[in-house]
Amino acid sequence: MKILIRAFSTLALALAIGGSAFAQEYVKGEVVKVDAKQKKLTIKHEPLTNLDMPAMTMVFVVAEDGMIEKVKAGQAIEFAADRVNGRITVTDIK
Template structure:
């Protein structure tokens, strides 16, 4: 009694599953890494391209809740917000600086 065809089919299925998983992780990895937190814009410094934000803990940066100054990744982000506005944002270290990378 031989089970060779069943083993081959199982191996092909395993290869397909692992390939699909690798593909999903490669396209989804950056999205998973981006953490959005709630915050409130305290100050907008358009000239320096900086935002002061009172925010919840930033677990990806190992920071507790606090108020701090961030640079923005894109100049257009400054125009999206005003002092007193509630936001959800993502931040990360970019070139050694803590930077707002996205605003919802």
């Protein structure tokens, strides 16, 4: 019985966190500018359907400082973005 309760508790927690915890939507983009000091990337990207945004060029903050070091201007990337604390944020880069 305790195992069943623990399993349901884990499931409830996972559902409370949201669907993005299970599958992130990756889109193609091109890094236009890297601003390491401000921890921001300017990316020309395909539509971000999870954010209901058309294709455009825009500035994103990054979720982790190390992401800035992974990219350079002119580089093609696949990335995931979401709203984090009210800001549109790059949450992962492939």
